Amino acid sequence: MQVNIAKKAAGEKAAAYIQPGMTVGLGTGSTAYYTILRIGELVRGGMALQAVATSADSEQLAREQQIPLVPFAEVQGIDLDIDGADEADEQLRLIKGGGGALLREKIIAAAAGEMLVVIDESKLVKQLGRFPLPVEVIPFAWELTFKQLAAIGAAPVRREQEGQPFITDNGNYILDCHYRQIRDAAVVETQLNSIPGVVENGLFLHYAVKLIIGYADGTVKEIIRHGPARRSF
Numbered sequence: 001m002q003v004n005i006a007k008k009a010a011g012e013k014a015a016a017y018i019q020p021g022m023t024v025g026l027g028t029g030s031t032a033y034y035t036i037l038r039i040g041e042l043v044r045g046g047m048a049l050q051a052v053a054t055s056a057d058s059e060q061l062a063r064e065q066q067i068p069l070v071p072f073a074e075v076q077g078i079d080l081d082i083d084g085a086d087e088a089d090e091q092l093r094l095i096k097g098g099g100g101a102l103l104r105e106k107i108i109a110a111a112a113g114e115m116l117v118v119i120d121e122s123k124l125v126k127q128l129g130r131f132p133l134p135v136e137v138i139p140f141a142w143e144l145t146f147k148q149l150a151a152i153g154a155a156p157v158r159r160e161q162e163g164q165p166f167i168t169d170n171g172n173y174i175l176d177c178h179y180r181q182i183r184d185a186a187v188v189e190t191q192l193n194s195i196p197g198v199v200e201n202g203l204f205l206h207y208a209v210k211l212i213i214g215y216a217d218g219t220v221k222e223i224i225r226h227g228p229a230r231r232s233f
C-alpha cells in the first residue's frame with residue numbers, strides 16, 4: 001500500500017499522547033490505520049497498554065500488531081479514543097462513518113475520557129455536509145425508514161457494495177444522506193435520532209477534544225476544543 005504522508009503524520013502524532021497503562025480506543029479507517037501501526041510499535045517496544053477496537057477491521061489489525069485487546073465486560077474506562085473522520089469543522093464537529101463503522105465508533109467515543117481525531121487536510125471544512133452523512137438503519141422495513149429520511153430532506157441513498165446492500169459489523173444497512181450543507185447540525189441530529197429504525201447517525205458533535213491535521217509535507221497542526229472535560233464511566 002502506498003504511504004499517505006498526511007494521514008501517516010496525523011495518525012502517528014496522535015499516538016504520542018498515549019501514556020503507559022492507558023486503555024485506548026482504536027479507530028477505523030485509513031488514517032487511524034497509522035495510529036494502530038504506531039501503537040503496535042509502542043507495545044512491541046515494551047509499553048504496557050490495552051485497547052478496544054471500533055470495528056472488526058481494526059480488531060484484526062490490532063491482533064496482527066500484537067496489541068492487547070480487553071473484553072468489553074472487563075473495561076474499567078477508556079482513557080483515550082483515537083479515530084479518523086470524513087469531515088471536521090473548526091468547532092471539532094465531525095461526520096464519520098464513511099467506512100460504515102459509526103455505531104461502534106460512537107459507543108467507544110462516548111465511553112472515552114478524551115477523543116482525538118486524526119485527519120488529512122482535505123477533511124477540514126467550513127461547513128459540514130458535503131460528505132454524505134452515513135445513517136445506520138436496521139434492515140427491517142428499511143424502505144419506510146428511508147421514506148422518513150427523505151421526508152425530512154435528508155436525500156438518502158442506500159449504500160451498496162458489489163451490487164449488494166452494504167452490511168455493517170452490526171448487521172445493519174447504511175443510508176448515505178446527501179445534505180450537501182448541514183446548517184444546524186444539532187437539529188439534524190435530533191431529527192435523525194427521532195426516526196424509528198435509525199440506529200445511529202454519523203454526526204459526532206461533542207466528542208472530539210483535539211483535531212490533529214496532517215499535511216502532505218509531513219507536518220501536523222492541532223486544534224483543541226476548550227471546555228469541560230467529559231468523564232468516562
Ligand SMILES: O=C[C@H](O)[C@H](O)[C@H](O)COP(=O)(O)O
Pocket residue numbers: 027028029030031032083084085086096097098099100101102105
Ligand atoms: O466508518 C469509518 C470511520 O468513521 C472512519 O474513521 C472515517 O470514514 C475516516 O476514514 P479515513 O481515515 O479512511 O478517511
